[in-house]
Amino acid sequence: MTTIETSLLRIATAGSVDDGKSTLIGRLLYDSKAILADQLEQVQEASERRSGEGGLDLSLLTDGLRAEREQGITIDVAYRYFQTARRKFVLADTPGHVQYTRNMVTGASTADVAIILIDARHGVVEQTRRHTFIASLLGIPHLAVCVNKMDLVGYAEDIFDGIVRDFCAVARGLGINDVQFFPISAKLGDNVVDGSASMDWYSGVPLLEHLETLSLADDPAGHDARFPVQWVIRDHDADYRGYAGTVAGGELRPGDPVVVLPSGVRTTIAAVETLDGELEVAVAPMSVTVRLADNVDASRGDLIAPDPAVAGEAGGVPPVVSREITADVCWMAGAELRPGARLALKHTTSSVRAIVDALEDVIDITTLERVAAPESLALNDIGRVRLRVSRELAVDPYERNRTTGSFILIDEATNETVGAGMVR
Structure with missing residues (x-):
């Protein structure tokens, strides 16, 4: 198998709501046959209770909150995991309402691709522009635009x-380059799987095939080596000291010149290890000991991170070490944020503590x-x-x-997460 086929x-x-x-x-x-038999039975029963008729309401597979089922909308972020023979997937169904912007930011913050749905009857609307803007703000590298309900406009x-054409104008204004378009009917299954x-006028692949073969190799976050230290492992008898964590970008190899930030101490990687032994290279997002x-x-x-004095251009762009940070912040609390x-x-x-x-x-x-x-920010x-x-x-x-x-x-005071920030 190739890297694309086995990746997550x-x-x-x-x-928008009801798209x-x-x-x-x-x-x-x-x-894709990713539903368990008992789960499917529950959805069939719920579909009958909701409509009073036969048929399967597929939205019930993700609208898991009771409030969502009562209102028929998505409020919180619903995650679903499935895989095909070619790839593993994590799906985040994020809310469409403007008052749940924080939920969309949370659900999309780690996404590799954003699926933007557009109702074929309504076209590009305000919510479309808003969600596309948030996707660009979050740095999601790939967009798949699904024009849904094509069956209701006679295909x-x-x-x-x-x-x-309308969406491309929005994407150009936001500097988005990688956009693919799919005419679909989610209800009937046209061009989904x-x-x-x-x-027959559409010559592209179905949505799932595109997602299965989408390459992530050129995403910019993978270029510069980064390793946040999570834990220090010590064995005094064996004179062993290792630094455990998750590779957050690039590659780590034995012999690489590195710098420990924020102190700026320079050294070299002696070994990269896992429980199975030493590695020749560790890549994001592997968990290793250095x-x-x-x-x-x-x-x-x-x-x-790579030592810029030794690694040169091969080390990429070094992190910025500072006590002052400028960032775009999505505020998530009822109490307003003030200077x-x-x-x-x-x-x-x-x-750390911040003011x-x-x-x-x-x-x-x-x-x-x-x-x-x-x-203030509300x-x-x-x-x-x-x-x-x-x-x-750093x-x-x-x-x-x-x-x-x-x-x-x-x-x-409450230990609640009240904001999510993106360093600019």
């Missing part, structure tokens, strides 16, 4: 082509324009924030590395 693909869906996100995911699960090619006899050639002072929260607020900040394996120095702007979620210098607002932290952090711009370029903000 993380998918987030987005679209068919949950039905599409249900169709993917149902047609008309000209309607599909018009929606493609199998092709469609009703749209041994260094020197007994350096490194601990949880430090970051091991001077004090919070806990968790970045990779590091935990809000300034709010630079807030994004008008309707017009997608930035409004300068707001007094629930679901996304704004540019300047933070000062209690000790230096960070990357979010567009280069979504792990080392992101953080969460925590209310120290």
Whole structure:
């Protein structure tokens, strides 16, 4: 098998209410035979109770919350896991309502591809632009635009082509390059897992085949080596010291010159190990133990990266070490965020205290324009924030590395996560 065939693909869906996100995911699960018999029986019973008629309501496979089933909408993020012979998938069904923006940010934050649904009867609407903007803000590298309910417009090619033109204009304005379009009917299964006899004018592959073969090799987050130290392993009798963690980008090899940040101590990787023995190379997102050639002072929260003085261009762009961070923050709490607020900040394996120095702007979620210098950020607002932290952090711009370029903000009184940040 190739790397593409055995890799994990993380998918987030987005679209307006009633565009068919949950039905599409249900169709993917149902047609790929990824539903257990008892689960299917429960969905069949629930479908009969809801409609009073026969037939299978595939949206019930993902609308798991009782409130969602009562209202017929998606509120929280519903995750589903399945695999085909070619790939493993994690599906996040994110809410379509504007008041649940924070839920979409949470569900899409780790996605490799975003599926944007558009109702063929309505075309590109405000929510389409909003969700596409959030996908671009989160740095999701691939978009799959599914024009759904083609059966309700007579499978008309000209309607599909018009929606493609409208969406391409939005994508160009946001600097999005990798977009694929699919004319589908999630309810009937056209071009989801199998092709469609009703749209012989469409020469592309079904959605699932595209997802199975999508290459992630060129995504920018994989270029620069990053290793946040999670735990220090010591064996005094054997004089052993190893640093355990998850590779957050690039590759780690024995002999690589590295620097421990934020201290700036330089050394070399002596070995990369797992329980099965030493490795010639470790790549993201493998969990490994790294041994260094020197007994350096490194601990949880430090970051091991290529030494720019030795690695040169091969080491990529080094992280930025600073106590001041500018980031786009999605605010997730009912209480507003104001300048001077004090919070806990968790970045990779590091935990520090932070103070809000300034709010630079807030994004008008309707017009997608930035409004300068707001007094505060309210629930679901996304704004540019300047933070000062209690000790230096080694960070990357979010567009280069979504792990080392992101953080969460925590209310120290309640221990609740109140914000998600993307370093700019």
